[in-house]
Amino acid sequence: MLKQFLQLKLSQKLSPQQIQLMKLIQLPTQAFEQRLKEEMVENPALETGKEEDEFEKDEFENEEYDDYDEFENDRIEAEDINIDEYLSDDETPEYKLQANNYSDDDEDRSMPLAAPVSFHQDLINQLNTFILSEDEREIAEFLVGSIDDMGYIRRSIQDIVDDMAFTQGIYTDEKTVERILHIVHELEPSGVGARDLQECLLLQLKHKTPTQSIDLATDIIENQFEAFTKKHYDKLLQKYEVTQDVLKKAVDEIEKLNPKPGGSYAGNNRIVEHVVPDFAIKIVDGELELSLNGRNAPELHVSKDYQEMLQTYKDARQKSTQQKEAVQFIKQKLDSAKWFIDAIRQRQETLFVTMNAIMHYQEEYFLDGDETKLRPMILKDIADMVGLDISTVSRVANSKYVETPYGTKLIKEYFSEAMKNDQGEDVSTIEIKKILQNTIEDEDKRKPLPDDKLAEILKEKGYPIARRTIAKYREQLDIPVARMRKKI
Structure with a gap:
């Protein structure tokens, strides 16, 4: 059975302009510039730079323009307005309308492109220095192709043999592949082509000039690798019957090795993206001075030509359907351009x-840069x-950087929860983490402090923190447990 009834309710909806503003606010400077370029391409009514002639900003909002809604009114039956002089169908490319006024003597400022x-x-180029048969070279190149960016081959020999047979039509055996793999192990950087960390370290040690420390280090990695990775130095001293100084020299040799040989290759490094600070804080005469990156405040205005097109329509008596469209x-x-300019202005103010x-x-x-003076602060x-x-503040904090006299940092790093000290005062968790980090840095590395001892030390300093909280903060600071911090 169908029924009809009225229902009144209040609902809150974001307008397209509000959504656009929220999206702009969360963009950092570089992403904002890209978004601005996209809008400039999509909307020809939006122009950069200052207007040559001042155009009345309020004129666009004048009630006289309300009659544009008459596009849907059937009473408009006029035939002719010459919009074609504004909307040209000329398909001549812009580059054909430009002239090159530079002479042959002008300096060529083009930058050469690197081709690393x-x-x-x-690695394949290095294989050319070895005398290999055609079959051996195919196997060697396949092995090189199996090396990941860190320099490892993370597949078994049997898998490689099967893969070559199915995908390349190369039929061989494990013994042959193992022999060719030894040739790959001779390539630079040393350690490349290893199947695990232990083999990688051994390959690098075997490339070094033999000494007492190198020989001991090789024996440790080859036969006592597990004890070494767990830093059971007492067992190693007992096993090899050497002094602590001798073992320390061997461990130092191992610590000099590169666990990721492929990552050290210059042409394999990824391009580092530079951080562009959105704000800058300076100290001027003992006072803080804040400035917004000028790239966040572009000069934009609505195209005067497009406004004149609108004025032409207003003055015209006859209007065809095509021209009205x-x-x-x-x-x-024009509306879109005006909304975008308003959104950018509001973005600047909000930031x-x-x-x-x-x-x-x-x-x-911000006046002295001491992180222990950071106050507890939430959104x-x-x-x-x-x-x-709160969501607006979160959008500002999550993706924006601020340049300070003490370095450039992500704004959200200044936010932290509050904890009580022994005086009952609220202190920032950032302050506690900093004190914890300093305590660990100052510890005796031969006898690193366990978490319960760290908890006692912080309690003595006025911060009653539980051991499990110490463990949580230590993990957030990427500091290993006491046993893994031990040094000889």
Whole structure:
């Protein structure tokens, strides 16, 4: 049975403009610049730079333009408005309309492009220095192709033999592949082609000039690898009946080795992305001064040509359907351009206001750079100060960097939970982690401090922290357990 009834309810929905603003706020500087370029390409009514002639900004919002909604009104039956002079169908490429006014004597500023040899290509080039038969070379090149970026072959010999037979039509046996693998092990960097860490370290030690320390290090890796990785130095001293100094020299030789030989190859390194700070904090005459990266505040304006097209339509008496659709397109682009400019302006204000609140909240830290002076700060603290939603503050903090006299840092690193010290005062967990890190750095590495001892030391310093909390903070700081910090 069908029924009809009325239901009243309140609902909150974000407008397209609000969604656009939220997306812009969370973008860091470089991503924002890319988004700006995309918008410039998509919307011809949006232009950069200052306007040559001041155009009345409020004119676009004038009520006189409300009659553009008459596009849907059947009363408009006019025939002719010459929009073609504005919307040209000329398909002549822009580059044919440009002239090159540079002479042959002008300096050529083009930059040459580097063409580095890849890691695997370099290994194959090294194979050319070995005398190999055609079959052996095919096997060697297949082995080189099986090496990952870290320099390891993480497959068994049997798998490689089967793979060559099925995919390459190369039929061989494990003994032959093992023999060719020894040739691959002669390639540089030393250790490349190893099947595990133990073999990688052994290959590097065998490439070194034999000494007492090298021989002992080789024996340790070959026969006492597990004891070494667990740092059971007492067992090693008892096993080899050597002094602590002799064992220390052997361990030092092992620690000099590269566990990832492929990662050291210059052509194999990934391009490091540079961090572009969104804000800069400077100390001027003992006062903090905040500035927003100028790349976040581009000069944009609505195209004057497009506004004149709209004015032409307004003055025209006759309008064809095709021309009305064209002008409606212009109106849409003008609206979009205006919304985008407003969104950028609001983005600038939101970023500046939020960072300014963070700066003043952590003023004591920013004045001298001592991390132990960072106050406990959560998103709600800043949201209440600036009158914004917590999600908006989160968007600002999660992806933005600030340049300070003490380095460039991610803003969210200044946020932390609060804990009570022995005086009942709220202290930042960042402060506690810093004190924990300093305590571990100052410990005797021959007898590193276990977590329960670290908890006692921090308690003595006024921070009553449980042992399990110490373990959690230590893991967050990427510090290993006491046994793995031990040194001879």
